Amino acid sequence: MSLSVQERAEYVATFRFIQVFLMETLARWVPPTPEMEVKVLFGRHIWDLAQQADALGRRGYELRAPLQFSLRPAESYVEVLEEFARTNTTPQKIHGFYDVILPGLAARYRNYLERTDRLLDEPTVRVVEKILGEFNRMIGESEALRKELSQLRLTDKDWPAGLAKREASEANIVVRRSSAAVA
């Protein structure tokens, strides 16, 4: 069975929460990150993430939630995000963000695309597909920078795998609400 309008609104609002959280995470990292090129990379992607959040926030309104409405995801997933946001070293920030968190979120977006009715819910599909394309570009830009600046490469190869495991541990991050709580 496909998703109802309310379920779609809940997914979209949950995705928006994550997008805003990630935008704020990059913003939080800009001043304390020493490498100028990385500040530039993050600065560019703050705007990407904000626009993606904005598109989801407008789509949520069309799905009968309030304009620019966010829903906090499952607590275990929020804990992973919050712990990751406290990451200190630049290689961990880069590898964690572009190799684990964005691909993990992309997988959740693809899962949504598989679950929803692509015709009935085409506006959300368009928004999500656009975000997925932008994620690819963002990841590509981070890879190009890593090629340019070898000091950004991570020496501890196990670290991303551990983060990826924690990120994927919560399959369903959307917390169901009563209809009144969404509207």
Add this chain to the structure above:
Amino acid sequence: MPKDDEHSVSTAGNLDPALFGPAPARDERFTEKRRWIECANFPNDHPLRIIEFFHRQMNEELNGVENAAQSLADFPDTDWKVRMSIARQCADEARHVEMFRRIFESRGGKLGEYPILNFQYRIIANLGDLLSRLVVQNRSFEAGGIDAVSFAIDEARKRGDQELVDLFEMQQADEITHVRFANEFISETIRKDPRAALRVAKALTLASTAFLEVMGREAIEKVAYLTDEKGRLEAGFGLAEVKAATTQAIKRRASYESH
């Protein structure tokens, strides 16, 4: 503008040319009728009633695309934000056409199997300004659609037809956004120029006269649903307007039931 006689149109009882413009173009699969009474109006318990409804609704959504597209073409100087909303409406209505076509064909229907009505386009595209068109298309016909869909969702749910519930819910969410942007545009236009309210009143009078000419009392009196108050509020109607619409619907139903 599309020519009137490029496809099959019934000639029975010509419509008032002051109220109706030319019909939109259709290919040879379709047969256009001018009045509701000439359509395939199956009784409530007939198995083909819902199938025919999908076909009829598909064509009404096509009228929605045509009207929105026509307004984009006719009013290039409109505020860009409003034009964006109208362009978006084109895409939404086009998706609705596909939605209804999909469910119609999946349940055994064949395109062109039933006659169609293009009164929405013929009434709305005949109005000379965007304010009048949005008042009639979005604020009247589509707002009426919100009420109708709400009722249809309940009916489909009672029948256990989840596919249809999903379709209607999505359609309803889209229609709310169309009514909302029109309400905002109308309020803003009247705020800037209070005399514009006269155009609104004139457009509504023309549209309701034209609507009655197409539908006849038989069709209008059979309307069984009231207003979707929550949907109308989300769509930017004021509380007083919603209450007035509900009162009108109750009166209409009482009048029907007393016959």
Add this chain to the structure above:
Amino acid sequence: MAGMKPEETKQVKGMTLRRDPAREACFKVVDSDAELEEWPGMTEISRRQRIHRHMNNETGAIEIAAQCLVDFPEAPWELRMHLARQCWDESRHVAGLYRRLREIGGYKGEFPISCFEWCVTCSLDTLAARLALQNRTFEAGELDLLGQLPAKWREAGDEKTAEVLESILGDEITHVRFANQWLRVLVREDRRLALKIAMAVRFLSAVTAALAPQDGQLSPVGLPYEEPQNRITQVNVADRKQADFTDSEIDEYLRQSGFQPIMTGNAEG
């Protein structure tokens, strides 16, 4: 700033400021603009130093906008969108200037840098005050500067740098404009913010005075500092108008900038 933790601050000449943001080891970070190398004219080293300094200022602008996103999550979403957009614009400015710096033989860390704007702006505890200083004061000042600089670089035969600066100017106008528009909204909604803004302007004056060079002091390149009145940049009236400054605000700024004698009733320059 009320609410700044001691470890987030630094003391400079008796003033408590926000501690500098992180920089790579190749950079020598100083506390005030007076400690920067300012090479006269448009010699090769002067050109590199100008671009290097501008590049660091733009880096600071990314940091300030990003920190506003972090510190004021409850700000209206549209305003946060402007700040996020500003992060992107400033990032492109840094990248464009860094590319140009390398093209003319410069490199990161070639000259000392100062994060003065960050240290002052991020000491403030309201978004309105930060917008008033960073966007409406520092960046609006940049409008005036960028109104003149491209011609100066062209005169020196450097068309490429002139084009970079002109591109930056277009973006900066939008940053000043959104700050002007939102400050009006924020102050209308909460009159107390007007006091916060006034205090921020006073704080900037106090810090500027404290960090100014002493009489007779020579700059790091061994030259006397230019007198403040000689450093006044011509007010970029057209671009300030585009940035949504009102005519009376521009008049007032012209007055404060020493243009009173040449002012007419109309601020058009």
